[in-house]
Amino acid sequence: DAGITQSPRHKVTETGTPVTLRCHQTENHRYMYWYRQDPGHGLRLIHYSYGVKDTDKGEVSDGYSVSRSKTEDFLLTLESATSSQTSVYFCAISGQGLNTEAFFGQGTRLTVV
């Protein structure tokens, strides 16, 4: 597996609290992505980064923010968690964007109660 680590792997949080998920890579890949996976919806893109401090929104970005201050780390923040954000979150990396394969992390299961 590619050198990509997500933390935490599991988290339970209360509605209204901020939550930050971390994605760390050791592959020096330029592109990093955050997806969420929900039953019946497949994988939906939240945000992505195409370089340090270069980020953009995906199709389900509302309620989420990201930051990438260095190549290896891509942080996803839920400013005020809601129950609708209960999901499995996957980070992915790619060396060449859409032209090469994406490598996925193990996922973070987030439950908002």
Place this chain on the structure above:
Amino acid sequence: GQQVMQIPQYQHVQEGEDFTTYCNSSTTLSNIQWYKQRPGGHPVFLIQLVKSGEVKKQKRLTFQFGEAKKNSSLHITATQTTDVGTYFCAGPSDSGYALNFGKGTSLLVTP
């Protein structure tokens, strides 16, 4: 944005039967990728198709990219229990920097 539609959503087969999942886009795709996700696991890249009409094989798996580059299929011959999982197709996003995934086809294989 560009969306890829995938059917069927679920498929239950007996071991040894064939399986096919289809992916369709309303717009021409520059390429399409296929991923497999085992239960409880993460998506793993299988293959990328780029050329119109392209056909690629990986052992019992056959991948096709349509002539118009708007559709693709994954066919598994003589399924095995190890084929269980969800198969996703993915096409380029509007930005060109990310992948838009289909909703996936979950395959269950009964021994």
